[in-house]
Amino acid sequence: MSSALPWLIPEVVQTSNMDCGPACLKSLLQGLGVNVHYGRLRDACQTDVDGTSIDTLEDILPQLGVQAEQVVIPADHLLLDEPKSLPAIVVVRIATGATHFVVAWRKHFGLVQVMDPATGRRWPSTQAFIESLHIHTMQLSASDWRDWAGSDDFLRPLRSKMSSLRIPFITTEQAINQACADPNWTSLAFLDALSRMLASLIGTGAIKNGRESFQLFTTLISKFEQNKTAAFELVPPQYWCVQPNNAEKNNTEGEVQLAYSGAVVLRADPETSAVADEEIGSTDLLHALKEEPSKPLRTLWQLLKQDSLLEPVFLLMAMAVSAMGILTEMLLFRGLIDVQEQLSIGRQSLVAISLLSAFIFSLLLLEYGMASVLLRFGRRLENRFRLVFLQKIPKLGDRYFHSRPNSDLAERSHKLGSLRQLPLLGGRLVTSFFSIVATVVGLIWLAPAVMPWILTLALTQVMIPLLFQPMMAERDLRVRTHVGALGQFYLDALLGLLPIRAHSAENAIRHEHESLLTEWSRASYSFTYFRLSSQAVQTLLSTGLTFVLIVISLTTYGNSPFMLLLIYWALNLPRMGDEFAQAIIEYPNHKNVTLRALEPLGTREEAYSSTTPSSSKDSSIPQEPSHGVDIQIEKVNVVTSGHTLLQDINLHISPGEHVAIVGESGAGKSSLVGLLLGWHIPERGQVKLNHQALDEKQLMQFRQHCAWIDPSIQLWSDSFLANLQYGNTLSADISRTLEQSNLLNLIAKLPQGLQTELGESGGFLSGGEGQRVRLGRAFNRSQARCVIMDEPFRGLDRPQRETLLANARQLWEQSTLVCITHDIGETQSFERVIVVHDGQIVEDNSPQALLNQPESHYRQLLKQEKQVLNNWKQTHLWRKLTLKDGQIREQTQPHLQDAHSSSEGSARHG
Known part of the structure; x- marks a missing residue:
């Protein structure tokens, strides 16, 4: 190339x-x-x-x-x-x-x-x-x-x-050759530092470039040759790129x-150079190279033509007729002026005026019909786009949303309403273009001798907006991107309002917001500057060319009967060009909105590769509630952002088996269960459910038969009952769920019982209360075939943790259960424990067998946990406070409770 x-x-x-x-x-x-x-x-x-x-x-x-x-x-x-x-x-x-x-x-x-x-x-x-x-x-x-x-x-x-310092070529070569002859590093380093210092002195005006710089150069070189140990005295260290x-x-x-x-x-x-597909190491990079760029106009046209192609064709014909009709209207007015003396005052004048009025009324009806059709196109376009958008969103993977600010996605969704303006914009663009063409034809018909000037004026109206359009599109997209990023401070920052205030981070947030606001201001200024510049250039050229055209026409045709009409059309052409320019200027705005809205639609759905064996017609997830799910993970690697999360994972969990997974923070425990939930796609290896490779269809079926408990699960600003039933059938036994999840005492304290609003993200509940609501939501899925519990009891004291874990294992006794926890002690009740370290499964056995191994990771984790608890109980460095029933009491005797014990605060309502 x-x-x-x-x-x-x-x-x-x-x-x-x-x-x-x-x-x-x-x-x-x-x-x-x-x-x-x-x-x-x-x-x-x-x-x-x-x-x-x-x-x-x-x-x-x-x-x-x-x-x-x-x-x-x-x-x-x-x-x-x-x-x-x-x-x-x-x-x-x-x-x-x-x-x-x-x-x-x-x-x-x-x-x-x-x-x-x-x-x-x-x-x-x-x-x-x-x-x-x-x-x-x-x-x-x-x-x-x-x-x-x-x-x-x-x-x-x-x-x-050295050449820019005006040092003679011969001197330069002598100095470089002499430095290269020295095997020591200092000679070349000194020559480089000296040239840098001289350039700095010239830049500050301390010396002049030329004779003064040359003299200083030769003087310092001579002194360096006499005493090389004084190099850093001759040239200060800040000018050296290399130092001892x-x-x-x-x-x-x-x-x-x-x-x-x-x-x-x-x-x-x-x-x-061209690259073969097999030379590209990443599948996503191959998709990036092969993917066609987004074409918003083609996508919108496909949405519009779903009904019929006849309607758009007739609309274009109507616009052309409308443009010609305006010229015909002017010709009729001019003709009426010429023949008024030949018409009788009575009937003939009335008929002429009536015919002209009927013609004008028919043009108004045509304009009304075109506007109605364009508005209908806009409504259809927006509705169809929203339907496609809503159908696409659930198919996008988790990583798509995690890699983009919520504010940016919200801004894209908010701007979808502007899509209905696209047909109106297109109508204005086509109508103004047809009007320019019709007016040019009329002018050439009236004054063929000045046709070159007419065409020049017409091209000016069309070409100037088109020349400025790419630069306008770039600047408009820059503005829109900054607007989407600015929303982060109104959406994302408000979610962390309490931590921001607690850590006095207001100034830091304000500084970040101000810096981004400054960039938005600059981008908006640049966009406005180019917009006004294009309009000014077009106005000046149009005015000058129109004046020249009228003068030449008057000189050529004198007092022609059509001179008044020619002047009118010539003066009207810049107005039509201005309408065309306005439509062109607005086009980047709508194009960028459409491109940003189309980006999610063009995103590859994060599904398992189609090369994996597809599931059978019937679901491989068993339908009988008495059976769990057989899980097999074979030689799996997971890579995210170039970092390996899991490496060489081999794991088999039998149906109905209860397994605990432990390990240090960041070891890869959540990533391991994320394979089952579809968060991660294996870079290598295979995940099987009931002996069938996990693909998109089976993943959806698995999720329908899975219960997932995690502290990050969303609580909605809705009633307690609605949050409890979210994602579950309404036929679940609520009373049994409340009892199993230890929520009866909480319900008794809520002012409106099950109908109490929980606030945004469960803000009216304490952390432990919110976690019990999440547990209750999962307990509603008593028929789940697989249960994944990731730190399910965070924020709860030990007695509640033990009770709730026992309830969960009893409820899902015959289901496959995987429990991730940092509480090593509670895993001793499981028949099997898996230890994850640095993204690898390093131990897999019963708790007792692992404890019998002196060097096992599991034994070390349990030992460290007990040591921390004992040190905390015995130390006198800590004041021990107990929060109960809204009151704080200080303990004067050594604390005998578990370090995890802490009473939950009561429900908060504001």
Whole structure:
């Protein structure tokens, strides 16, 4: 492919802070001519690969046809002509101190064209850009740095810098050759630091470039040759890119160690190449490369044409007739003026006026009919889109929602109502275009001698809006992306309002909101500026061309009878062009809304691969309530964002077996059961239920026969009863559920009993009370074939934990039950315990058998738990307070209760 870079890099604005890597990749690849689907690329960086690592980006680019190399180079070498480091993905440091990816595309006369995923395209000065770079310091041996410094990668930019200092070529070559002849690292490092210091002095005005810089250069070189140990006295340390590492003076071989500092750059080769499918290591990356870009107009057309193609065709014909009718109306008015003296005052004049009025009324009826049809199209389009949207949402996987801010999804959904305006916009666009064409035809018919001026004026009305439209679309999309991100502070931040206030984080949140609001303001200003600029350019050109056209027409045709009509049409053409321009300006707005709304529809449904054996026609989940589910996990690996969560998992759980899973926090326990719930898709291996590979159909059937208990399960702002019955049949025995989940005492305290509102996310309940409601909801599914309990008793005291665990095991006695817990003591009642460590199953046996092994993980976990409890009971460093019935009492004697014991607060209602 061609290596010529486009003048402007495509803009891709990130949705969240985790998207700067995928956004930079999309922008860079599209600028190099490689089309990838941004949604697929983003999903790949959330699952198979780590989009936040520049090492991973370096691995991804060759798989997509672009050769890339990650280097650490002195910051002032990045923008030099030799070697060519642009285009490149560069690591910069933002105001908060965090690192961030941007794409440095081109250098233009002291400015750098940068695509920043947080703000879009921007043009900082070279100095400002260099100052924003993240400087990474790495340790390497003196010989390694000396070998690299003697190569062209270092010497070419060094020559370029010395040339910009106006140092003669002969002097430059002598200095470089002399430094290269020295096997020690200091000579080349001093030459580089000296050129950097001279450039800084010239930039501040301390010396002049030319004779003064040359004299200072030769003087310092001479002093360095006389005493090389004084190098850091001649040139201060801040100008050196490499210095001796004081912390690590020598390596094992006695060699000097250096601290080398530079910018982290992932430079891309503009020459792209085709890549075979088998060379792409990630399935999601392959989908990103093969996926066609979204085409909103085609999608909307498919939704509109579901009824009939005749209606849109007749509508286009009506618009053309309407445009011609307006011209005909003017001709009739002009004709009526010419023949008024030949008509009699009575009957003939009345008939002429009546015919003209009937014609005008027919045009009004035509306009009314077109508007009605367009409004009906808009309602149909919105309704059908919402139906498709609602059908798609349940099919999207968990990772789709977790990888996007809730506020962004809410903003997309909120803007769906604007889809009904699309047919009206299209109608205005087509009508104004037909009107321009009809007016041009009429003008040429009246004045063929000035046809070139007429066509120039008409092209001005059409081409100027079309030329500005791509830039308007970019800026409008940037504004909309920032609007979606701004909603995060109104939705996501409010969910954490209490923690924000408790930790006095208001200023931090306010600062983040202000910085994003500033970017939105800049994007809105840029959009408004280009919009007004396009209108100003069009108005000035239209006015000038119209004046020229009228003057030339008057000169050519003099006092022609049709001169008044020609002047009217010529003056009316800019007005029609303005209507066309307004429709073109509004198009990016609706296009970007449609694109953002279409993105979920084009997302691949997170289902198990179709290559796995499909389930049989009948459900493999047993229908008899007396049987559990047979679970087999064979050689499974799970990878998310390039990080391995589970590795080489082999597990078999028989039907009706009760199993406890333990391990340290982050060991992979929840990820293990997430395989059964469909949260994770195995990168390798297979999951089987009742000896059949888990696929999409079987996953849905499994969920219908599964009870899941987790502290993160949502409680709704609805009645206690509605929350208890959510997701269950209304025929469940509520009284039995209340008794088994220990909720009777709670019901007695609620002001309206079962009809009491629980508040948003159960806000009117304490943590333990909310968890018991979740347990009650699961207990309603007494016929569940499989039960998954992930920290099911969080926030409950030990007596309640023991009672509720016994109730659960009794209720689901013949079901397959998997219980994840950090309470090692309560797992001793299980027949089987599985220990997970670093994403692997390291132990699987009965509790007693594991305790009999001195070095077992299970024994160590139980020992640590007992040690913590004993230390807590015996220490006098803690004050021991008891909260009971809304009152706090301090214990004066040593505490004999379990450390997990804590009375729950009463129900809170505000």
